[in-house]
Amino acid sequence: MTKMTNLNNTEKEHRILSHTDVLPDVPEDIFPMVLTSATQELFECRADEDVTQNNPYKLLKKDDILHDMKARAAVSDFHPVKQTVLNYPGEELLLVFDRDFKYGQSFYLVLTEEAKQRILQEPEEESEQYVCRTPEPQQPWVSLGSELEIEEESVKDTRERLKYLVSRVRKKFGAPVNFTDRNALESKEGYIECTSYQDRNFRLIQMERNSATQAVLNLKSSATQTQRTFPRNMYTQYKPRELTEEEKENYMSSENLKNFASSAFSRFEIAIQQNKIMDVFFDDWQALSEGDIAFGGKADTYLKEYQSFTDLQFSKDKSISCIKWHPTISGVIAVSVTEKMSFEERINGSTKLLLNPPLILFWSFSDPINPQLRLECPDDVLSFDFCPSDPNIIIGGCMNGQIVLWDVTAHAQRLHGKRSGERRTTSAYPGSFMAFEEDKENEIPVLLYCAVSSIENGHKAPVTDVQWLPENFEISITGVPVENQNQICVQVVTCAPDCCVMFWDIRAPRPAAHSQAERKQKMEEKQLENPRGIPNTFKYLDLSWKPLIKVYESVAVFVNETYKQCHLNMAHTHYHYIIITRFDIYLMPEGKVEYALLRVPSEKQLKPLEDISTMFCVGTEDGELVYTSWKLGKDDDSGRLLSGKPSRCFIVHDSLVNTVKRSPFFKDIILTVGGWNFAVWKESVMNGPIILSPCSQKRCMVGCWSLSNPGMFFIGKEDGNIEVWDLLEKTHEPSHIQNISTASITCMKPWIISSKQHFLAVSDDFGTLHILQIPWTLRNPSSSESSVNKYFEKEVTRLMFFDKRKETMAKQKTATEAEEQKKKTLSEKTEEESLAEYESYLTLEKDILKEMGVSLQEEDKPSNEV
Amino acid sequence: MQSDLIAEVEETLKRIQSQKGVQGIIIINAEGIPIKSTLDNSSTVQYAGLLHQLVMKTRSTVRDLDPQNDLTFLRVRSKKNEIMIAPDKDYFLIVIQNPSD
Numbered sequence: 001m002t003k004m005t006n007l008n009n010t011e012k013e014h015r016i017l018s019h020t021d022v023l024p025d026v027p028e029d030i031f032p033m034v035l036t037s038a039t040q041e042l043f044e045c046r047a048d049e050d051v052t053q054n055n056p057y058k059l060l061k062k063d064d065i066l067h068d069m070k071a072r073a074a075v076s077d078f079h080p081v082k083q084t085v086l087n088y089p090g091e092e093l094l095l096v097f098d099r100d101f102k103y104g105q106s107f108y109l110v111l112t113e114e115a116k117q118r119i120l121q122e123p124e125e126e127s128e129q130y131v132c133r134t135p136e137p138q139q140p141w142v143s144l145g146s147e148l149e150i151e152e153e154s155v156k157d158t159r160e161r162l163k164y165l166v167s168r169v170r171k172k173f174g175a176p177v178n179f180t181d182r183n184a185l186e187s188k189e190g191y192i193e194c195t196s197y198q199d200r201n202f203r204l205i206q207m208e209r210n211s212a213t214q215a216v217l218n219l220k221s222s223a224t225q226t227q228r229t230f231p232r233n234m235y236t237q238y239k240p241r242e243l244t245e246e247e248k249e250n251y252m253s254s255e256n257l258k259n260f261a262s263s264a265f266s267r268f269e270i271a272i273q274q275n276k277i278m279d280v281f282f283d284d285w286q287a288l289s290e291g292d293i294a295f296g297g298k299a300d301t302y303l304k305e306y307q308s309f310t311d312l313q314f315s316k317d318k319s320i321s322c323i324k325w326h327p328t329i330s331g332v333i334a335v336s337v338t339e340k341m342s343f344e345e346r347i348n349g350s351t352k353l354l355l356n357p358p359l360i361l362f363w364s365f366s367d368p369i370n371p372q373l374r375l376e377c378p379d380d381v382l383s384f385d386f387c388p389s390d391p392n393i394i395i396g397g398c399m400n401g402q403i404v405l406w407d408v409t410a411h412a413q414r415l416h417g418k419r420s421g422e423r424r425t426t427s428a429y430p431g432s433f434m435a436f437e438e439d440k441e442n443e444i445p446v447l448l449y450c451a452v453s454s455i456e457n458g459h460k461a462p463v464t465d466v467q468w469l470p471e472n473f474e475i476s477i478t479g480v481p482v483e484n485q486n487q488i489c490v491q492v493v494t495c496a497p498d499c500c501v502m503f504w505d506i507r508a509p510r511p512a513a514h515s516q517a518e519r520k521q522k523m524e525e526k527q528l529e530n531p532r533g534i535p536n537t538f539k540y541l542d543l544s545w546k547p548l549i550k551v552y553e554s555v556a557v558f559v560n561e562t563y564k565q566c567h568l569n570m571a572h573t574h575y576h577y578i579i580i581t582r583f584d585i586y587l588m589p590e591g592k593v594e595y596a597l598l599r600v601p602s603e604k605q606l607k608p609l610e611d612i613s614t615m616f617c618v619g620t621e622d623g624e625l626v627y628t629s630w631k632l633g634k635d636d637d638s639g640r641l642l643s644g645k646p647s648r649c650f651i652v653h654d655s656l657v658n659t660v661k662r663s664p665f666f667k668d669i670i671l672t673v674g675g676w677n678f679a680v681w682k683e684s685v686m687n688g689p690i691i692l693s694p695c696s697q698k699r700c701m702v703g704c705w706s707l708s709n710p711g712m713f714f715i716g717k718e719d720g721n722i723e724v725w726d727l728l729e730k731t732h733e734p735s736h737i738q739n740i741s742t743a744s745i746t747c748m749k750p751w752i753i754s755s756k757q758h759f760l761a762v763s764d765d766f767g768t769l770h771i772l773q774i775p776w777t778l779r780n781p782s783s784s785e786s787s788v789n790k791y792f793e794k795e796v797t798r799l800m801f802f803d804k805r806k807e808t809m810a811k812q813k814t815a816t817e818a819e820e821q822k823k824k825t826l827s828e829k830t831e832e833e834s835l836a837e838y839e840s841y842l843t844l845e846k847d848i849l850k851e852m853g854v855s856l857q858e859e860d861k862p863s864n865e866v
Numbered sequence: 867m868q869s870d871l872i873a874e875v876e877e878t879l880k881r882i883q884s885q886k887g888v889q890g891i892i893i894i895n896a897e898g899i900p901i902k903s904t905l906d907n908s909s910t911v912q913y914a915g916l917l918h919q920l921v922m923k924t925r926s927t928v929r930d931l932d933p934q935n936d937l938t939f940l941r942v943r944s945k946k947n948e949i950m951i952a953p954d955k956d957y958f959l960i961v962i963q964n965p966s967d
Contacts, residue, residue, distance in 0.1 A: 240911040241899050251901045252875055253868040256956055257893070261878040264952035264959045267939050271950050272885045275965035281943060282966065786966075 029115035031081050032098065032105035039077045042068065045095055047106060056097035057120065062088055084111050094119060301736045303722065303772040306759060309335075309363045310768040311371055320763035322383045325751040328391050331365035332372070332415050333751075333761055335769050336396065338380040359446075360384060360396065360406075362415060363769065372415055374446045375406050383466045389488040393506075396449075397463025397494050403453040403504060411445060453504070459496035467493050475503050497621050615683075619657025623674050625650045625681070648686050652679045654695075659703040665710040665785050669792060673703035678715060680727075682796055687803050690795040693725075694732065704748045708758060708779045711788035716745030720764060724778060727791060736778075740770055750774070879904075882961060889947060892960040894918060901957070913949075917960055921953050 040046045045058045065085050069076045078085060085093065094110040096119065110116045184191050243251070251257060310316070319340045326332035337359050341349065358380045362373035377398060384396035392409040408415070469475070469491040492504045618626045627648040653674030663669040668683035676696055679689035699718040706712040711727040715734070720741040723734035743765035750760045758774040879891055883904060890905040890913075898918030903910040925937040942949040947964045 240915060241897070242911070243895075243899050243901065248901055249872075251895065253871045255871060257901075258871050258874050260954045260957050261875050261893075261959065264954070265878050265882065267952050268882055268950060268959070268961055269885075271939070271941060272882070272888065272961070272963055275948060275963060276886055279965050 029110060029112040030096075030103060030108050031084070031111055032103040032108040033077060033080065034105050035077050035107050039068070043095070045097070045107070047097060047099075052097070052099075056099065058095045058097070059092040060095050062091055062093060065093065078109075081109060081111070089113060090116075301724070301775060301777050303724075303738055303760065303774060303778075305740075305770055306773045307365060307368055307771045308768055309333075309368060309371075309771070310766075311361065314359055314361060314371070314374070315767035315769075318767045319765045320746050320767055320769060321381065323747045323749045323761050323763050323769065324384060324386060325749060325761065326362075326391060326415070327386050327388060329415055330753045332362060333364075333769070333771075334360055334362045334384070334386075334394075335763060336360045336377075336381040336384055337767060338382070338399075340765065360394070364415065365771075371444055373408065373411050374444055375408070376446055376448050377404055378402060378449065378452055380462075382462055382464055385466050385468055385492075387468055387489050389471050395466055395468070395492050395506075397459075397466040397496075399462040400455075401459035401461055401463060401496060401498075402455065403458060403463065403466070403492070403494060404449045405451040405506065406447060407450045408447060411447065414445070459494065459498055459500060459502065461496040461498035463494050463496045465495050469493060469503075474505075493616075495618060501616075501618065617660050617670055617672075617681075617683075619653075619660045619672055619674060621656040623651055623653035623655055623657055625652060625657065625660070625672055625679075627683075627686070650688060652689055652692065653677060655699070658701060661703065661705055663705050663710065664707055666789065666792070671703055671705060671713055673700045673715060676700060678703055680792075682792060685796050685799060687799055690792060690799055691727070691731065699744075701745050702748050704750055704760075706774075706778070707750050707752050708774075709781045710785045711791065712778065714748055714750070714760065716748050716762065718744045720745060722748070722760075722762065722772075728787060740764065740772070741766065741768065875902075885963075887964045889962045889964055891962075894958045894960065896956050896958075905962075913960060913962075917949065917951055918958065921951055921958060925953060 035043075035045065037046070043058070043060055043064065044050050045060075050058065062085060065078050069078050069082055069085070073079075088111070090113050094116040096108050096110065098106055098108050110119055315335075315337045317340070318337045320335045321338045322336045324334050326334065339346070339353065339358070346353065358377045360375040360377060360381060361371040362375075364372045375394065377396060379398040379400040379402065381396040381398055381404070384394055387393035387395070392407060392412055394406040394408065396404045396406070398404055468489045471489045474491050490506050492506065493501065494504065495501045615627060615629050618628070620626060653672070654677075655675035657672055657674035659671065659673040659678075661671045663671065670681045670683065672679050672681065672689075676699055677693045678700055679693065680691040681689050696717070698721070700715050701718055702716040704714055706714065709726075713725055715723040715725060717723065720739055720743055722738050722740055722745065724736040724738075726735040729735045740762055741764040745762055745764055747763045748760060750758070752758050758779040760772045760774055762770045762772060764770070879893075879902070882888060882891055890903070890909070892903040892905065892910055892913055893901045894914045894917075895901055898914050900910045900914045905913070920942075921937070921940060924940055928935050928937045937953055940951040940953070942951075947962055950961045950963065952959045
C-alpha cells in the first residue's frame with residue numbers, strides 16, 4: 001500500500017490502519033471489503049447470484065464508484081478506498097468475490113492495474129497447475145551395487161596418457177635417400193610376427209554377453225486395393241400398376257380424353273390407310289426369286305437319304321413300331337423294335353420270344369453300325385415317349401397292356417459322347433447275362449425297365465399310344481385340370497383298344513392307404529442291392545402302378561358298340577405362353593428330381609385352371625375320330641364319377657386310324673390318316689373334315705406334318721412310298737412321290753437339327769431306319785401361315801356352304817313335294833273342268849255344224865254349196 | 867353427359883378398330899398405366915410399360931435436338947406388325963396393326 005503511505009502529512013497522525021497491518025499476509029494491492037446488500041444490488045454484484053465461485057470477477061466502473069461515494073458519503077462501502085479509487089489510472093476496477101474468505105472478507109477490490117491483470121490471468125495458470133500432478137518428494141538413493149558395475153564398465157584412464165614425439169635427426173632432413181630391397185622373410189628380425197595360439201588362460205567360454213536391445217514396434221507394411229464395385233440390381237420383382245374400374249371410368253369420361261382421341265384419330269387414319277395401300281417394306285425382288293425356284297425340276301424336291309440304320313442282330317426281320325427323336329441331344333434317335341407275328345404265331349413261338357426280349361434301340365448319327373443303348377421291354381412296345389422336362393425318363397406302352405418306365409440317366413453321358421466303335425467293358429452290370437454273347441455286344445449296354453404298371457389295373461389290350469401331359473398343368477382325380485406346382489411333367493395319358501383312355505401319374509400315391517407293415521416292407525426292399533443295375537428311380541411304382549383316372553368311352557349313340565380307340569392326341573391347350581417362358585429357367589432343376597419324393601397333392605390345395613381345354617381327339621380301330629372331354633361327370637343315379645358322353649364322332653376312314661396329329665403351326669388343325677385316305681379337320685368345325693383326300697390305291701400307313709412348311713405334310717404308304725402333299729399346290733394328288741423301300745412304311749417323324757438340316761426319319765417293315773434329308777424346296781416355307789389359314793377357312797366355308805345347301809335342298813325337296821301334292825290335287829280338279837269344257841265344246845260344234853247344214857254324219861258329201 | 871363422352875371416345879376407338887389389319891388399341895395415361903384396351907390384360911400391361919418408356923425417350927430426343935420441336939407421331943415397323951403411338955400431354959394412344967394381312 002505504497003499509495004497509502006504517501007499520504008498527506010496531515011493525515012500522518014491519523015494513520016489509518018491499512019489492512020496490511022491487520023492481516024499481514026494479504027498482498028498490498030488487494031483491499032478486502034464488505035459490501036452491503038444495497039451496494040451489491042446497486043453494482044450488480046450480489047453474492048452467489050451475479051458473482052459466483054466460478055465467476056467471481058466483476059469489473060466496476062470508476063465513475064460509478066465515485067458517484068456512489070458522492071451519493072452516500074461516509075456510508076458508502078467504498079469510503080475506505082476513496083483515495084485509491086480517485087488515483088486509479090484505469091477506467092474499471094476489479095472486484096473479486098471471495099467466497100472462501102481467503103483475505104478475510106467476502107469481497108476484495110483490486111487496487112492496481114497490474115494486480116488486476118495478474119488476477120485475471122491467474123485462473124488459467126492455476127488451472128494448469130491443478131492438472132499436473134505434484135511430483136512425489138524425492139527419496140534418498142539406496143545403493144544396490146549397480147554403481148560398481150557401472151564403474152567397471154566405464155572406461156577411465158588409469159594413468160595419464162603418455163605423449164611421445166618422434167622425429168628424425170635434423171641433419172638428415174632433405175638428404176638424399178638410398179632405398180634398397182630386402183626380403184622380409186630372410187632374417188627373423190625383419191618382421192615381428194604375432195602368431196595366434198591358444199592361450200590357456202582364456203579358455204573360458206563366454207556365457208554371458210552384454211548386448212544392447214532396443215524395443216521397437218514391429219513394422220510391417222502392407223497394402224490393399226479395394227475393388228470399387230457399385231451395387232447393381234440382380235433381380236427386380238415388380239407388379240404393374242393398374243387402375244381401378246372407377247378411375248378408368250373417370251378417365252374415359254373426361255373431356256380431355258375425348259378431344260385427344262378425336263385429334264389423334266386423324267393421324268392414325270392416315271397411317272393405317274397408308275399401310276393398307278402399299279406395304280413399303282416388302283421386297284418384291286426377293287419374293288420374285290422364291291417363286292421361280294419352286295418351278296425347278298423334280299430333282300430339287302428329292303429327299304436324299306442321309307443315313308440308314310439297321311442292326312443285323314436286333315432289328316433284322318423285325319418291324320419298327322415307333323420312332324422318337326431325342327428332344328435335347330441332337331443326332332440321337334430311338335426306335336422300338338417289334339416282331340412281325342400274328343397272335344397265333346406269338347402263342348406258338350412264345351418261348352423263343354422270352355429268350356429274346358424286345359428292345360428299344362438308340363441310334364446316334366456318329367455311329368451307323370452299332371446302336372448306342374438298348375432298353376429292354378417286357379413285351380413288344382408299340383409306342384413310347386421321352387419326358388419333355390427330363391429326357392432321361394422314357395415311358396412306353398406294351399402289347400400286353402402294361403406301361404413301362406425307363407430311366408437312362410446313367411447312360412446320358414454315353415449318348416452325349418461321340419463314340420467311334422471303341423471297345424469298352426461295362427463292369428457296372430455284374431450279374432448280366434450277356435457273358436456268353438459276343439464281345440461286340442459288351443459295348444452296348446442293356447438297360448432294364450425301372451417300373452411297370454400293375455397288370456390288373458392297367459389296360460386289357462395292347463397300348464397303342466402314350467403321351468406326356470405338358471408340365472404346366474396336371475389332372476386331379478376328377479379330371480379337372482389343376483395347377484402343376486412342380487412344373488415338371490408328371491402325368492401320362494395312354495389309350496388302348498379296350499375302350500379306355502387312362503391317365504397315369506408317376507409320383508408316389510399318398511401313403512395314407514398303406515399299413516404300417518407294408519411300409520416297413522417297402523423300406524426294407526429299398527435297402528436291397530439292385531441286381532443288374534436298375535436305377536431306383538421308380539421303384540415305388542413297380543408292379544403297383546395304378547392309373548389315376550380311367551375314361552371309359554361309354555356306348556355312344558351309334559350302332560357299333562365295340563368302340564375301340566387307337567391313337568389319341570392331346571389338346572394343345574391355350575395356356576398363357578408368357579408364363580411358360582418365365583418358368584423355363586426352372587424346368588431343368590439343378591440336381592436330379594427325386595421322383596420318389598414327389599407326392600400327388602390333395603385336390604384342395606391345387607388351384608384349378610380354367611382356361612385349359614379338356615377336349616381330346618381319339619382315332620379308333622374302326623376308322624372313327626372321336627372328339628370328347630376327359631372330365632369325369634357325376635352320374636345322378638349312382639353318384640359315381642363317370643366319363644361324359646363324347647361330343648362328336650365321325651366315320652371317315654375305312655380302316656383303323658393310325659395317325660392323329662396336330663399341325664405345329666395351327667392349334668386347331670388336325671391330320672388323321674387311316675385306311676386308304678386321310679383327312680384334315682378343324683377343331684371348331686364339327687360338321688366333318690374340312691379336307692378329305694380321295695381314296696388311293698395303296699393303304700396309307702402313317703402321316704406327319706412338316707415342321708417348317710405350313711400346309712405341307714408327308715404320308716407313308718404300304719408300298720414303301722412317301723408322298724409329299726402341299727395343300728396350296730395341289731389338293732387332288734401329292735406334289736411329290738418317292739419310294740424309300742420295298743416294305744411298308746411303319747412310322748415317320750420329322751425333326752429339325754439346324755436351319756440347314758431338316759430330317760425325316762422313316763422306318764419300314766424290314767426293321768431299317770432311314771434318315772432322309774428334306775431339301776430346301778420342301779423345307780422352305782413357300783406359303784405363309786396366313787395363306788394356308790385362308791385356304792383352310794375357304795374349305796370351312798365350303799363345308800358350311802355344302803351343309804347349308806344340303807339343308808336347303810332338303811327343305812326344298814320337301815317343299816317341292818308338298819307343292820306337287822298340292823298340284824296333283826289341284827290338277828285333278830282342273831281335269832274335270834276341262835273335260836266338262838271339252839264336252840260343252842263338242843256339243844257347240846255339233847250345233848254349229850247343224851246350223852250350217854253340215855253334220856258329222858254327212859262327211860262324204862262335198863259341202864261346196866250351202 | 868358423362869356417358870355421352872364415353873360413347874364418343876368408344877366410337878372413335880371403334881372406327882380405328884374397324885380398319886383393316888388392326889390388332890389392338892390401348893389408351894394409357896401419362897404415367898403409363900393403361901386406361902382402356904382391346905387386348906388381354908397381360909399383353910396390355912407389357913405394351914404399356916415398354917412403349918411408355920420408348921415414347922419418353924423419343925420425345926426427349928426430339929426436344930434435345932431442337933427445343934422448339936415436339937413429337938407428334940411415332941411408328942415402329944417390325945417384321946410382323948406395326949405399332950403406332952400418338953402422344954399427348956396427358957395420354958398416349960397405341961395402335962397395333964398387321965399391314966400385310
